[in-house]
Amino acid sequence: MYGEPALPPDFVSLPYANPDAPKGGRIVLGENGGFDSLNPFIEKGKAPPQVSLYTVETLMGRSLDEPFSLYGLLAESISTDSDRSHVEFTLREGARFADGSPVTPEDVIWSFETLGTKGAPRYRGSWAKVAKSEITGPRSVKFTFNTADRELPLILGLRPVLKKAQWEGKDFTASTLEAPIGSGPYVVDKFEPGRFVSFRKNPDWWGKDLPFNRGLHNLDEIRMEYFGIDTAAFESFKAGLLSSYRETNPAKWATNFDFPAVQAGDVVKAEIPHGRPSGIEGLAFNTRKPLFADWRVREALIHAFNFELVNQTLNGGVLPRITSYFSNSTLGMVPGQPAEGRVRELLDPFNAELLPGALEGYILPASDGSEANRKNLRVATRLLEEAGWTVQDGVLKNAAGEPFSFEILLTQGQDDMIGAASIYVEALKRLGISARISTVDSAQYVERTNSYNFDMTHYIRSLSLSPGNEQMNYWGARGVTEPGSRNWPGINSPAAEAMIAVMLSTQDPAEFTAAVQALDRVLITGRYVIPMWYSPVARLAHRSNLRYPEKLPVYGDWPGFQPEVWWEEP
Known part of the structure; x- marks a missing residue:
């Protein structure tokens, strides 16, 4: 995107690969x-x-x-102009499919067009920006934008x-x-x-x-074994049926990995650090639902989520909280600090639509860790009252007398998320809110989330240090009605789309960073997700x-x- 690739044309291997690694196994x-x-x-x-x-x-x-x-793989060369108004790829002469047939320009054009018109929604946005595709040589194909x-x-x-x-x-x-x-x-x-x-x-x-x-x-072989619950997978690893196991819970990492194979040295525990953004993980509101359309309601329910208690109960309090979508990186906003400089300039035209905190600074509420969480629940009660919800005979109701009730949709086997949601459901009862947890199999979950048939659900979007077009699939307004997008919360924000447009058009790294930081502010202050934790x-x-x-x-x-x-x- 900017500057020159780090590796020279005659590089031997990627810097984190071992070119002398044994083959087989x-x-x-x-x-x-x-x-x-x-x-x-x-x-x-x-x-x-x-x-x-x-x-x-x-x-x-x-x-x-x-x-x-990026580096050439199927393509031996890539050509574009200074404005990147087109790109031409030349295929490597020896590129072959598994059946021995050559990879051709016809295969490339058919693949891109088919994915862009008949494939999953994540492919459609970029294909819509292609004005023309053409074969320019025996192994060359060109796309004009x-x-x-x-x-x-x-x-x-x-x-x-x-x-x-x-x-x-x-x-x-x-x-x-x-x-x-x-x-x-x-x-x-x-x-x-x-x-x-x-x-x-x-x-x-x-x-x-x-x-x-x-x-x-x-x-030589990669085999994936499927399990209904995570406990079964862990027991299979202990028994030697799995070669590796990724533990996301630090409390279990500290206590559950003392079985004989570890003690004998046959199993090794490794911690792999990273420098990527936290991304977002938590419980997402479906803002298409009238119940969650008011940001004050969403803010109230964020206050009601006792992160400190949940984190201590499930993770021993070890994992840090996600403070924004791009936290843990230079692309993230600084919690609590007002927007300044170029970030402020980018957001100012959308001042009327931005929610509180986007410009003046926003920080997630913290509790004292006690189960009562009285301070935050008082704030939640006030916000709900402002939004027209009051407690009547122990039940939170609106002016029409309708109770505040919703479903939290989760997949079977999500033990940690089910545990977090269970603690949350009990906390909501103090506000007069009735929340119920529904667990379904993975096929039902895909069907329901593709059609946005949920009130609240577990939501995770891993984000990179090079965010781009995928951001429109995550947060773009088309996903409000178009089924199958990654925009599960139903985000409809012209400000977010404008920041993404700047990210995609600028040639200035500083401008890019400012646009991502501005986007980060729009997303976190939109109160679309109750953020949980991430691991560095x-x-x-x-x-x-x-x-x-x-x-x-x-x-x-x-x-x-x-x-x-x-x-x-x-």
């Missing part, structure tokens, strides 16, 4: 939930995300050590490339257990829906000798014969790290 990982499809690129069905990660490739590849740089967006060449460079001929005469939008034919290092080998899926290394993988791939994809480190327990390089990427334990750079010692 396997890793078995656990997943909660299940799957009923092998097509992760459409709205219907639930597919393993690893199908996209391991079997399908893109024109360019991401370095986890550089937020704003109709919108000023400097990230578009990078976005298209990360789009999956599928085999056009596989889908002739088939409905691409239909959920299917036919795996896509990709050009990646692995192919889907064996699977049983809802139980496991195995990815086997393609011995004829065309890209194994590319510098970008040296030290990556070292294992990942906690991975793994079999001692599994290794990873000492040099860690800035993104740490992020998609592209485990198992991509891992290997098994003979």
Whole structure:
């Protein structure tokens, strides 16, 4: 996006990969939930995300050590102008799909157009900005844009490339257990829906000798085992059925990992630090619902959430709270401080629509950690009264006599989130609010969240150091009515969209940072989510014969790290 890539044209490998890593072996990982499809690129069905990660490739590849740089993968060269009004990709001559057929410009154009018109909603926004696509040579394809967006060449460079001929005469939008034919290092080998899926290394993988791939994809097999609840996955790891286990709860990390394999050194505990933003995780309000349309109601319910008690109960008080969407990075706003300088200039035109705190400074309420949480509940009561809700015979009701009641939708097996919600439900009773927890299987959860059929639900959006077009899918107004977007809270903010537009058009890194900080203020003061916690480190327990390089990427334990750079010692 800015400046020059960190690696020279003749680089040997990515800096966090071991080009001399042994090849072979396997890793078995656990997943909660299940799957009923092998097509992760459409709205219907639930597919393993690893199908996209391991079997399908893109024109360019991401370095986890550089937020704003991509390197050629399927493409040997990329050409664009100073305004980035177009981009031309030239495919590598030897690029092949798993069935041995060449990757062609026709495959690229068909893939991008099909994903942009028939695929999941996350692909549509960028495709709408393509004015023309054309084949310019035996291995070259060019896309011309109709919108000023400097990230578009990078976005298209990360789009999956599928085999056009596989889908002739088939409905691409239909959920299917036919795996896509990709050009990646692995192919889907064996699977049983809802139980496991195995990815086997393609011995004829065309890209194994590319510098970008040296030290990556070292294992012969990656197997994903599916579990209904997290406890079952952990017990399977203890029994030796899983190779690695990612623990998100620091209290369990401190107390549950003293079993014999750890004591004998057969299992190693590793903490992987990172420098990426916290992102947002918590309980999201569906603001499409009249119950949560008033920001004062949402602010009241944020005050009623006793974070300090929940964090102490579930995490031993170890994990820090998410203070804004881009906290833990230079892209985040400083809690409590007013908007200044360029950030203030960007937000001023939207002064009338911004909620309290966006300009003058905002900080999440903190409790004294006691169960009573009296101070914050008093504030919550006042805000609810201002919004027209009063307690009548012990029940919070509006002027029409309707009780304040709602559902918290969660997936089965989310033990920590169910625990947090249970504490919250009890706290809400003190306000006269009736909240109930509903747990459903993963398929029902996908169906309900895609159609926004919920009141409140667990919400998590991992954010990077290079935010861009995906932000419109997360927070753009189209997601208020368009099903299947990532905008579950129903955010409808011209200010947010304007900040994203600046991010996508500027060539100035300082302007970009100011726009993200301004966006951060709009989102956190919108009171769309009750923020919970984040971890500055990942906690991975793994079999001692599994290794990873000492040099860690800035993104740490992020998609592209485990198992991509891992290997098994003979």
